[in-house]
Amino acid sequence: MKNAQRTKKNATVELQRSVLERLATVFKLLSEPTRLAILHELRNRSQSVGELVATLGTSQANVSKQLRILFDHSILGRKQSGNQVFYEILEPGVFGLCAEVCRLLNRRAENNGHIQYDI
Amino acid sequence: MKNAQRTKKNATVELQRSVLERLATVFKLLSEPTRLAILHELRNRSQSVGELVATLGTSQANVSKQLRILFDHSILGRKQSGNQVFYEILEPGVFGLCAEVCRLLNRRAENNGHIQYDI
DNA sequence: ATTCTAAATAGCTAATTAACCATATACCGT
DNA sequence: ACGGTATATGGTTAATTAGCTATTTAGAAT
Secondary structure, rough: OHHHHOOOOOOHHHHHHHHHHHHOOOOOOHOOHHHHHHHHHHHHEEEEEHHHHHHOOHHHHHHHHHOOOOOOOOEEEEEEEEEEEEEEEEOHHHHHHHHHHHHHHHHHHHOOOOOOOOO | OOOHOOOOOOOOOHHHHHHHHHHHEEEEEEEHHHHHHHHHHHHHEEEHHHHHHHHHOOOHHHHHHHHHHHHHHHOOEEEEEOOEEEEEEEOOOOHHHHHHHHHHHHHHHHHOOOOOOOO
């Protein structure tokens, strides 16, 4: 309700909805294994599209497409260098989110099995 | 790589993939505004399907379906009480995730505008 | 200019899914 | 049993999208 209070009356539901949509958008960005793999690959160093294609097990076109999605949402930045394009992490916060999901899954695994997640 | 080291050789890529898929599954659960709205509603108290239908702006069938998805993934628990079914949060960790996304969006908003998110 | 390489895009298909309507199931009160 | 209410499910539609192949764009080197 804190948000709603900052807005004009009767906009409560709509505001919340738009906030929920923004949240959902971020979660959606991270809801594909290939995109998570890209982020994981770029965590320690920026890489060219070609390097990513070599590492991930999918086509150059697909890597390019997923990179674009992450770039369009400002999760990644790009730097052209001659023939190639290097992508880098612009929003390290995504790793905090991944870590938190890992913790959630691990808490759960403790109750059942024992596999530990760690991205 | 820490995971891979705990497994037998040559299972590196597959393991990582399966971990990424589990992560992605959690993110996907939270990537729909309606499901986020349900979680938000249930945060402070468990509610019946009917109550949720009255609050959220969507059909009973849809609410029921989304509840089932969250229930199947053990995010929610259900308790039958006579005619009605009450759902409750089983995995409060989701709110930590939402809060972290809010912080991420707020950090971003500081650089541009000023709207503050708070779920 | 032409060729080679890197990356992006267009067009396509198959799969997923949110939301709807209609119906079924299940519990309650009478 | 029967009607009423609460929830779940079946079936459909429309929209989204990951991944593919083929093509295009653009820079580098000869």
